[in-house]
Amino acid sequence: QSVLTQPPSVSAAPGQKVTISCSGSTSNIGNNYVSWYQQLPGTAPKLLIYDNNKRPSGIPDRFSGSKSGTSATLGITGLQTGDEADYYCGTWDSSLRAGVFGGGTELTVL
């Protein structure tokens, strides 16, 4: 059971937009920065969003992040088949004094 809650799967058609939610509590998302990762099959996760809504160099602006209260959201516009992957949110939990991840969301581009 993950500390952060994500939907197991989401799907959308190519070119459409999808959002992935990440729900937590005041001890984690509510008072700490959130990051998002994309993991393609057989590869290490890749940082997509950090500090809630910032994109590392090289990440297209089709990917966006936001945070409100104890929830965070990853948005992906202009979906491509290459976006099919597992997506994870992560943050710090101040009560646990530990890093925590969501359970992951599998994105299918139909």
Added chain:
Amino acid sequence: QVQLQESGPGLVKPSQTLSLTCTVSGGSISSGYYWNWIRQHPGKGLEWIGNIYYSGSTYYNPSLKSRVSISVDTSSNQFSLNLSSVTAADTAVYYCARDGGFDTSGHYHPNFDHWGQGTPVTVSS
């Protein structure tokens, strides 16, 4: 460009200690970042194991704390993971990764921006 590379045995016997090393190249391990171990059970999500700062300060996942030890060797630009009394439940791909850690305001920046390729570890007799 910073690169991380895990190394260690791919097979460990039950009740023994799993030991992995992460070698950092292209940058100094003393550069102010935090150095993490993260694992992924087969077909499952990411599990944060713990991290270390170059000074030796550590944080561990409470669920693993009694069995985990992370150390750093700044002279070799490496950090290591020891996980004792392993069982089949510790079979996973183990990743090392860098993140921003605590800033001067005390806020943690969990931005794992560089990862190793991951090393699979199987616990079996």
